[in-house]
Amino acid sequence: MTALEFANKIKAKFGDLxxxxxxxxxxxSINLSDAEKIFDVCQFAKSIGLDYLVDxxxxxxxxxxxxxxxxxxxxxxxxxxxxxxxxxxSEEKSELPSVLPVWRTANWHERETYDLMGIRFNGHPDLRRxxxxxxxxxxxxxxxxxxxxxxxxxxxxxxxxxxxxxxxxFVTLPAKNDAIAREPRxxxxxxxxxxxxxxxxxxx
Amino acid sequence: xxxxxxxxxxxxxxxxxxxxxxxAALAWFRANSVWPMPMGLACxxxxxxxxxxxxxxxxxxxxEVMRFSPRQSDCMIVAGTVTYKMASSVKRIYDxxxxxxxxxxxxxxxxxGGMYRSYATLQGVDNIVPVDVYVSGCPPRPEAVLDxxxxxxxxIKKEPVLQDLLAAKLLxxxxx
Numbered sequence: 001m002t003a004l005e006f007a008n009k010i011k012a013k014f015g016d017l018x019x020x021x022x023x024x025x026x027x028x029s030i031n032l033s034d035a036e037k038i039f040d041v042c043q044f045a046k047s048i049g050l051d052y053l054v055d056x057x058x059x060x061x062x063x064x065x066x067x068x069x070x071x072x073x074x075x076x077x078x079x080x081x082x083x084x085x086x087x088x089x090s091e092e093k094s095e096l097p098s099v100l101p102v103w104r105t106a107n108w109h110e111r112e113t114y115d116l117m118g119i120r121f122n123g124h125p126d127l128r129r130x131x132x133x134x135x136x137x138x139x140x141x142x143x144x145x146x147x148x149x150x151x152x153x154x155x156x157x158x159x160x161x162x163x164x165x166x167x168x169x170f171v172t173l174p175a176k177n178d179a180i181a182r183e184p185r186x187x188x189x190x191x192x193x194x195x196x197x198x199x200x201x202x203x204x
Numbered sequence: 205x206x207x208x209x210x211x212x213x214x215x216x217x218x219x220x221x222x223x224x225x226x227x228a229a230l231a232w233f234r235a236n237s238v239w240p241m242p243m244g245l246a247c248x249x250x251x252x253x254x255x256x257x258x259x260x261x262x263x264x265x266x267x268e269v270m271r272f273s274p275r276q277s278d279c280m281i282v283a284g285t286v287t288y289k290m291a292s293s294v295k296r297i298y299d300x301x302x303x304x305x306x307x308x309x310x311x312x313x314x315x316x317g318g319m320y321r322s323y324a325t326l327q328g329v330d331n332i333v334p335v336d337v338y339v340s341g342c343p344p345r346p347e348a349v350l351d352x353x354x355x356x357x358x359x360i361k362k363e364p365v366l367q368d369l370l371a372a373k374l375l376x377x378x379x380x
Contacts, residue, residue, distance in 0.1 A: 149322065158292055
């Protein structure tokens with residue numbers, strides 16, 4: 001069975017909740033319009049043979065609503081095909097059901113997403129931070145968190161300081177140019193402050 | 205042994221006698237038995253293993269006794285990226301080492317944070333512990349680590365051991 005057939009099977013089951021499968025560079029994605037249904041979709045996906053949860057990612061579309069997109073990469077090991085299920089979550093809610101009862105491997109993926117992006121997974125039995133320490137007050141992969149970090153201090157546990165960026169971040173260019181042109185340099189987007197990689201973050 | 209003989213030149217034992225100061229002798233002992241605490245945190249630790257293995261052979265300098273207990277170590281080799289999460293552990297391990305103690309910051313990350321200019325990485329281990337020798341490289345060649353060790357040895361040999369102990373009142377010398 002191909003990835004498109006898997007996607008169409010899910011669409012046939014859930015109907016309007018699932019978008020038409022889109023293809024980009026040979027990879028199939030579907031969108032789920034209601035994040036509350038992600039558990040049911042994943043349970044069905046596993047029952048039709050998508051037996052391996054490769055990863056759970058999250059995207060911060062800062063400045064737009066809904067802000068978060070949570071992405072599930074599902075794989076069928078026998079046929080070696082993979083599909084992607086995306087679902088949008090609003091910033092006010094920042095919560096969606098855990099798929100841990102379907103794939104146990106979701107445990108750490110969801111903890112990582114919670115730690116670095118601040119999206120909670122309803123029903124997760126142990127939703128602690130996994131990379132940063134308990135008590136760290138921020139979610140560092142959010143777009144409005146500066147690359148250099150923010151100063152924190154938790155006595156006896158850990159501290160952080162603001163990293164000197166020295167005019168950075170230093171960014172390379174895509175590989176089509178020669179080595180001198182794509183060498184890491186300060187490349188501040190037009191209209192952005194130095195030290196910020198995203199011009200949407202500049203306060204007007 | 206010739207207990208009754210008088211001190212002076214004796215051709216039979218000449219080759220076995222070394223004249224020196226106590227300070228110099230103690231420093232010489234110290235410098236040639238620096239036991240490292242391998243604080244291997246990232247890829248630099250792999251190079252550190254090469255330093256200990258037969259091709260580069262750190263035991264040529266008396267430092268083959270890698271102790272994984274800070275209580276038995278003299279020189280902490282911080283090999284790798286120190287994250288903020290790890291920083292307090294590194295500091296605690298350094299605090300547990302007995303004096304005298306030295307620190308080598310091995311590689312770009314341990315020295316300055318290296319390429320990790322981010323919220324998660326301590327920008328140089330000298331933010332939390334005093335560093336004696338910094339080694340450049342990403343990772344450094346094993347020879348560079350040996351060079352750092354030799355620099356530590358040169359530093360130790362210059363230290364007035366006995367004077368320091370007396371000044372710190374850690375040693376009592378009976379007045380004659």
